[in-house]
Amino acid sequence: MEDYKYLFKVVLIGNAGVGKTCLVRRFTQGLFPPGQGATIGVDFMISTVEIDGVKVKLQIWDTAGQERFRSITQSYYRSANALILVYDISCQPSFDCLPQWINEMDMYASTKVITYLVGNKSDRVNQREIPAHIAERFAQQQDMRFLETSAKEADNVKRLFLEIAKELTQQARDNEICSQYSSASDLGATDTSPVGNFSCCKGF
């Protein structure tokens, strides 16, 4: 019925007011609504992109940053294919909270999830409090990809989501090939002895 090959879940997390909703709005609607109110619970948007001629549907869950919604937002981590952890480059506290967020991710998210650290509001050059190289080093330590964005200037926003879509698509394709191989070896298993099957599996 719907025309897409893959569906991925992307979940945005991070302190309140770092611009998660604006990032999503910029990407899905091309808007930057000033005076965006705080998100209540979880918002849900869908965007279809094309990666190498394949239609990919991104289901974007924009979570509320406020503490009282934590138990709601946490329930979305496990099924996420990608997690975007956002902080505000002009707000030191939002950066200082990152370890807590990473702790939550370790606790709830699946081990296969792709994680991005995103420093938003990069247009605020004069109010910058976190130098890019510090954040980049931090991301490296945590084994996360890193990007600075500006939802206001539409800077790197598209790139962020397209990179994620691309990587997830690649992952899905690899999995498909892998499962094809394993199903082939299953077929083989029916006419080889268990020992042969085992060695054949070891082959790749």
Add this chain to the structure above:
Amino acid sequence: MAATSDSRRSNLQQLTTLEDIQKGLQNLCKEEARVNEELVVLLKQQPDMCCLNSMVPNLQMINNDAAQLAGMISFTSTLAENISSKVRQLDLAKSRVTVCMQRVEDVWDLKYCTDGVQTALQDEDYEKAAAHIHRFLSLDENVLRMSADASEGSTLDTSFKLLHEAQNKLQMIVHRQFDAAVHCGDVASVERFFKIFPLIGQHKEGLAKFSKYLCAQLSDMADKNMKTALSTCAGDKRANVIFADTLTLLFEGIARVVEIHQPLVETYYGPGRMFTMMQHLQKECDRQSRKILDHFRNQRNLEMKLQQVEQSLYQRTLSSTEKIEPKELDPLMAEVTLLNARAELYTRFVRRRIMNDLEVATQNEDAKAANKEEVDKLITTCELSRQMQELIGNYIMMEEYFMHEMVTKAVSLDLIDESALTSSMVDDAFFIVKKCVRRALSSSSIDGVCAMLNHACSILEQDFQEVLYARLRQGMPSGFDFSQAYNLVQSSLQFGKLQSSDDETQKQKTAFLTTLNNADVSCEYIQTLKKSLEDDTAKMYGHVNDQGSAKLQSCLSDLGAVSTRFTDVLEFGFSQFNSGVLKPRLRPWLDAFLSVDHNITEDDFSNYEANDPWVQTFIVNIDNFLITFKSSLTSGNYDSLIRHLSNEITTRLEKNVMKTTFNRLGGLQFDKELRSLVGYLTSVTTWTIRDRFARLTQMATILNLERVSEMLDYWGPNSGPLTWRLTPAEVRQVLSLRLVLSSCCFTVSPCALIGRRQLLLYGVGLILFLPAPSLVGDNFSSMGWG
């Protein structure tokens, strides 16, 4: 005319041949006819010409008349224009007069009001005074001042001064009187003065004062309700939800206030004022609900319980005695969901009331959108909503813990009932999940429901599906006689005890099969659960916006997707079963085929007819094998078993066929064997088995050929409806299994002398000369038999 006749005459000289003459005659005849016609027409017009002559003097007269008429018309038009400009001037004059009269009237009114207000105030007839002030306020003061001339100015000034004074005085009086009325609880006076405020241009002040008065009433009522709530004894049947009840009473109180006073506000203040009033009322609502919820937290020990839950959730090392008992949370969660449901109902009421009122007051679409945003903001950011969001957050944590603990318990207390196909954990776990999600549904919080659906997915996949996986991983103990197991179960059922030697294996066996059934049933249960929750959400959440229903839809479909995880478990289980049980059992039975000679004489063939060498025994064996499982597997699993069994039979049998040599009768024998086997398998399942045996059936067809050339009747363009599952190479390979084909003119005995390889070469050579291109292709020559 003469000239033409001359030329004609000279032309006449040139007419030398008969044809030319005749042509000339024809032309002349045509000319004559034409001239005649022309004459007739002209003659007809002759009387008209006479008329024209007589009309000439008349025309002259008409011309004169027309000139006269034109003169008259232009005169009239100038006249009309003159008149209309006069009328315009008159109009202007008239409108000025009207305005003037209006002014005079206004001035008159002003004087009248000035006098009226004074007397009304003296008589304490405030309504009348207010009406005068209202009239005065509706006058445009500046215009009146401008139109007044110097002498009149002074009296106007005094009037205005007096009226302004009177207005201030009246405002003061009304404020004072209103407060006094509120103070002594005089409802009639309160309403009386409430109605005066809009007349003296104090809408906002009036609404604020009145709302304050209403809030005070609400507060009194809430205090009373709270006292009753706190004095309710623990044994009361509403004791468990007493705070939800109190909150409900508060909401009902507010709703009643709105019901009663909305018409009053609309009549005296005009439409669009409900928003202001609701803003005031909402503040009181926030204050009162905060009180109720604070009491709720204290009385129910919420903070302490939450702490315990948090510890139990995140420190999984805690022993079960240290953990909080999940059942203890049951009443608490019920009350929280009830609280939220009530609050949700109330906010919906508020939104509807305000929006309906604003709808009447504003026509502009942009203004409407802006209004909607304002109202949304009021509702989402009010203290009550914030409190409820926090409570829902707490609830989700408790419910997650509850569901996790209860499912884990259901798994650990799993009981295998001999009479049932599945064990208790499936029914129990799904019952718990359903109960929890249903409870979340009853809270009316979409985010809450979505979160619980997500948790349900996690728990089913982690705490439940993983257990099934682990159990199947232990596998089915092999080398165990199933008919024996079956008898054992039967006897144990009869005598009520198991023989200790086989006790363990038997238990393991039952556990394995039960787990397979559990996985199969779980797939089904998830779909049923999803369906029933979909129905519930459709019923209870029909009013939510697109965004909300999209979220619900997405989370529900995630739940549905969990069933594929159970399918994976099933697949894994069957692969375990295949290698552990199915293969070892089937191999010897299938390999018995090899010991049956398929290179037979007529006598052998008829002997086989009477004493079946293989297939009957094989069928009996499978039948016995299947019987032991039929009663202990779900129908879905039993079908899967037959599917796997058929797969195993076909692959193994194909191999064995390739290892055997056949003559014509042997081929016939094999065909018979295959038919009875397929017939049997078809009888025991609802699946279409024939398709799975297509390759073997095609092999039998080939082995049954009278001569090689017959192959062409089945192959290539002649294949008709038959789709070949065998590759050309395989077809050749099967053909080569036939020791002799009648077209080779070999008898049986020389054939035995010739080496098999040579025979094959002969057969192949024969085929090579056959004209079917699909069979005799490149593949063929590249087979490398030469």
